Amino acid sequence: MRNLIDGHAHLNAIIPIGPAIERACSVGVSRIIAVGMDLESNKKTLEIAGNYPGCVFPAIGYHPWSILENEIENNLAFIEKHIDQCVAVGEVGLDYKIKVKKALQWKVFSRVLKIAGKNEKPVIIHTRFSYERAHRMVVEAGIKKAVFHWYSGPENVLFRIIEDGYFVSATPALVFSKAHREAIAKAPLEKILIETDSPVKYRYKTSEPADLLETLQQLARLKEISEDKVALITTENSTRLYGI
Ligand SMILES: [Zn+2]
Numbered sequence: 001m002r003n004l005i006d007g008h009a010h011l012n013a014i015i016p017i018g019p020a021i022e023r024a025c026s027v028g029v030s031r032i033i034a035v036g037m038d039l040e041s042n043k044k045t046l047e048i049a050g051n052y053p054g055c056v057f058p059a060i061g062y063h064p065w066s067i068l069e070n071e072i073e074n075n076l077a078f079i080e081k082h083i084d085q086c087v088a089v090g091e092v093g094l095d096y097k098i099k100v101k102k103a104l105q106w107k108v109f110s111r112v113l114k115i116a117g118k119n120e121k122p123v124i125i126h127t128r129f130s131y132e133r134a135h136r137m138v139v140e141a142g143i144k145k146a147v148f149h150w151y152s153g154p155e156n157v158l159f160r161i162i163e164d165g166y167f168v169s170a171t172p173a174l175v176f177s178k179a180h181r182e183a184i185a186k187a188p189l190e191k192i193l194i195e196t197d198s199p200v201k202y203r204y205k206t207s208e209p210a211d212l213l214e215t216l217q218q219l220a221r222l223k224e225i226s227e228d229k230v231a232l233i234t235t236e237n238s239t240r241l242y243g244i
Helices: 017-026 039-051 069-085 102-118 131-140 155-163 178-186 209-223 227-242
Strands: 004-009 029-035 056-060 088-095 123-128 146-148 167-170 192-194
Touching (some): 004 192, 004 209, 004 227, 017 029, 088 102, 102 131, 167 209, 178 209, 192 227
Parallel strands (some): 029 056, 088 123, 167 192
């Protein structure tokens, strides 16, 4: 049986969660990094992790899509208070395709980066149309460990991410997203994590952690390396990043 790690899943949004975790285990996904986006999902993520010790490892964060001005202080205080229970800070980042003002996104991102830095936690980063800025802010915050999740950005930023020792992650979107496939093709396997971002819909199918096999197969095909070897290396990468 393989020992795979789903490096990024929104377990709080998968209902019911029990059978989905069982299906994941039955195909060799033995550990899952559960990420939060806002106060409510952060709480739920910690609760789920508490119910599945050794299997679900929590990260709490503040997704740019979820920023509400009147909730910022509450959620940041929650993250600070509970960060010790978590393997990472995430999901956090920048997204220039949405309506939330850039200045507000920068403010929230820089504050969560500060919390991550102070507590020496890795950061799980969402970035769309904001690759340069997101990378620069991570570097300037002195963050040592980070993953640029579902990376689909330009080559020049990708190479800086790799040089700085950070990771990128691959999702089932490798099947249909040219930008994602091209970026992951250029990244060395030693710097790639695999994940599902479930329950994101990929071409009309709602995903779950068991779909990590799809990411694994696609990545193996793209790299022309056996699935067993890709499984071994990506699990090692996740183990190293998250310290699990
Ligand atoms: Zn996500």
